[in-house]
Amino acid sequence: MAVNPPRPSLPSLNALRAFESAARLGGFKQAAAELNVSAGAVAQHVKALEDWCGGALFIRHAQGVSLSSLGRQVLPEFVEAFDAISAASQKLRSLAAPKSLNIATLPSVAQLLLAEWLPELRAALPEARISVTAMETPPNLAREPFDLSIFFGREAKDEGAILLAGPDHLLPVCAPSLAQGVSGFEDLMALPHISDQFWPDDWAHWAKAAFPEQSYSGTGPSYSLYSVAVREAVNGGGVLMGHQTLVAPLLARGDLVPVLPVKVPLELNLTLWRNPVLAESALLEELVARIRELAMRG
Amino acid sequence: MAVNPPRPSLPSLNALRAFESAARLGGFKQAAAELNVSAGAVAQHVKALEDWCGGALFIRHAQGVSLSSLGRQVLPEFVEAFDAISAASQKLRSLAAPKSLNIATLPSVAQLLLAEWLPELRAALPEARISVTAMETPPNLAREPFDLSIFFGREAKDEGAILLAGPDHLLPVCAPSLAQGVSGFEDLMALPHISDQFWPDDWAHWAKAAFPEQSYSGTGPSYSLYSVAVREAVNGGGVLMGHQTLVAPLLARGDLVPVLPVKVPLELNLTLWRNPVLAESALLEELVARIRELAMRG
DNA sequence: ACGCAGACCCATTTTTTCTAGGCCTAGTCC
DNA sequence: GGACTAGGCCTAGAAAAAATGGGTCTGCGT
Numbered sequence: 001m002a003v004n005p006p007r008p009s010l011p012s013l014n015a016l017r018a019f020e021s022a023a024r025l026g027g028f029k030q031a032a033a034e035l036n037v038s039a040g041a042v043a044q045h046v047k048a049l050e051d052w053c054g055g056a057l058f059i060r061h062a063q064g065v066s067l068s069s070l071g072r073q074v075l076p077e078f079v080e081a082f083d084a085i086s087a088a089s090q091k092l093r094s095l096a097a098p099k100s101l102n103i104a105t106l107p108s109v110a111q112l113l114l115a116e117w118l119p120e121l122r123a124a125l126p127e128a129r130i131s132v133t134a135m136e137t138p139p140n141l142a143r144e145p146f147d148l149s150i151f152f153g154r155e156a157k158d159e160g161a162i163l164l165a166g167p168d169h170l171l172p173v174c175a176p177s178l179a180q181g182v183s184g185f186e187d188l189m190a191l192p193h194i195s196d197q198f199w200p201d202d203w204a205h206w207a208k209a210a211f212p213e214q215s216y217s218g219t220g221p222s223y224s225l226y227s228v229a230v231r232e233a234v235n236g237g238g239v240l241m242g243h244q245t246l247v248a249p250l251l252a253r254g255d256l257v258p259v260l261p262v263k264v265p266l267e268l269n270l271t272l273w274r275n276p277v278l279a280e281s282a283l284l285e286e287l288v289a290r291i292r293e294l295a296m297r298g
Numbered sequence: 299m300a301v302n303p304p305r306p307s308l309p310s311l312n313a314l315r316a317f318e319s320a321a322r323l324g325g326f327k328q329a330a331a332e333l334n335v336s337a338g339a340v341a342q343h344v345k346a347l348e349d350w351c352g353g354a355l356f357i358r359h360a361q362g363v364s365l366s367s368l369g370r371q372v373l374p375e376f377v378e379a380f381d382a383i384s385a386a387s388q389k390l391r392s393l394a395a396p397k398s399l400n401i402a403t404l405p406s407v408a409q410l411l412l413a414e415w416l417p418e419l420r421a422a423l424p425e426a427r428i429s430v431t432a433m434e435t436p437p438n439l440a441r442e443p444f445d446l447s448i449f450f451g452r453e454a455k456d457e458g459a460i461l462l463a464g465p466d467h468l469l470p471v472c473a474p475s476l477a478q479g480v481s482g483f484e485d486l487m488a489l490p491h492i493s494d495q496f497w498p499d500d501w502a503h504w505a506k507a508a509f510p511e512q513s514y515s516g517t518g519p520s521y522s523l524y525s526v527a528v529r530e531a532v533n534g535g536g537v538l539m540g541h542q543t544l545v546a547p548l549l550a551r552g553d554l555v556p557v558l559p560v561k562v563p564l565e566l567n568l569t570l571w572r573n574p575v576l577a578e579s580a581l582l583e584e585l586v587a588r589i590r591e592l593a594m595r596g
Numbered sequence: 597a598c599g600c601a602g603a604c605c606c607a608t609t610t611t612t613t614c615t616a617g618g619c620c621t622a623g624t625c626c
Numbered sequence: 627g628g629a630c631t632a633g634g635c636c637t638a639g640a641a642a643a644a645a646t647g648g649g650t651c652t653g654c655g656t
Contacts, residue, residue, distance in 0.1 A: 599656090600656105608646085609644105612643070614642080616637100616638095620635080621633095622633100626630100
């Protein structure tokens, strides 16, 4: 008795993080996505925290939750605290491995642009260790361990955002051999339409903007990786609805050609974001400058 | 493929906490005590963190560890961040249950003083829910969920410290019946000496200061709980080396009497600490004021 | 030289955490 | 107004993480 009775303690850090995430993003589901767990796990953490403090942090509605007044009062502190943890971890990472530069980007950008640029980047920064991580959704740079991210954004007005290319355009492209004799919408429709699962509406969007009077109902093979779709197009497997930003190197090289000279602008700009919590680093500066250069050139 | 590839993520919060604790306290063992786990667990967490960032955070010596330069660079950020987490949690607790007041104290203080005071405290603060948690070592109020702590301290110059009683004194006490006819050191030595395992040197200390020319080699029953020792003394089981601060109520009531009129001062002051991270609270103010009053009176 | 303190390593066990799938509720869309 | 859907809740069981414990190693201080 009285040896080491369990002392009351603060709630588990993971529970606090689940609360912070759910409160900041406005839902257990979004928090679950951010934390890479199931929504149920988040719900359990939040419940544990509510049990600990004895008050409700969220008001449960049939569709979603909203912060209770208690939750609203404490949220800012937790956001700041977890921001501080993340920032400290990032600092630790960058101090421990100052030569390693981590880039997060879309699989398509990684395979079609970065793979193109990397030899030159490596040559320009021989001492750096550049890693590329492909992902579908942009990382929260304040919370995930990357130095840079390259994604398509609507407008690059966030802090640390750098426009890499003007508005993206859609244009149908295919292998040179396949393009011969195609001169109008009908000809184009007669060919197989390659599409990508990440941008499933590209064909419809292009058709509607380019040939509003025609009705488009396309079918064709679809791929989850844009680069595979591109490869198929290069191999003569059909016509791909090309994102100019991404297929530019292949157009320049002549591997692909525009089928019809009709470009449709999109509200997507290839944008580079720098991690806002990281300290200045000459190496990183240099990498950013090189990428800008390469993007401009392409 | 490319569905949801595991994204690199920040290190686990528990690993970061283990690092922070070990670095702040200067050893895995101390960190283990603070976190209520074994030292091996702390070592594993720290190792995981070192693997994550790829650098050593501690330099291992045969006896203990010391911070590496990397560890030294990032420690302050982590300390601040975890302080912020703790503060936010405390705020959550106090907002969710504003009427509950948690006091941490020594078992002896809880049983001999607080138990004495509680009826009056409850009467003075009827709406409050006062909880008392007994523990051997003072809590880190910035990190553990208590509003107040009451412990013996050398000098109350920390922030938030309030002296509850002047320097503590040792004096031998026993039941009135047993005290009769005891008039000197010899008489006292002839009686059973009750001692407490938390302060095992009380008798020797008192004897050396009060009767330096005599040699003391005492034996007698020893109890892990001071209050049990006190009860034994009240029941006539022997002479207890009393801490004046603690036995004052019993002396006042006549349950115990001084055996010899020889008090020896100690460098221990019963001190009350207020949680430094908590916001102002009228209820807490009132409780502090009442406790001061009761302590002064006793 | 010896004993000791403190940390490491690793297999095992315990605890925590996560998932899966069914249920419930309230908007929404024919 | 009935079906559908989104978003959370609950519970059991599975999976993963963390903790323990004991054997080992290394220098420091007697």
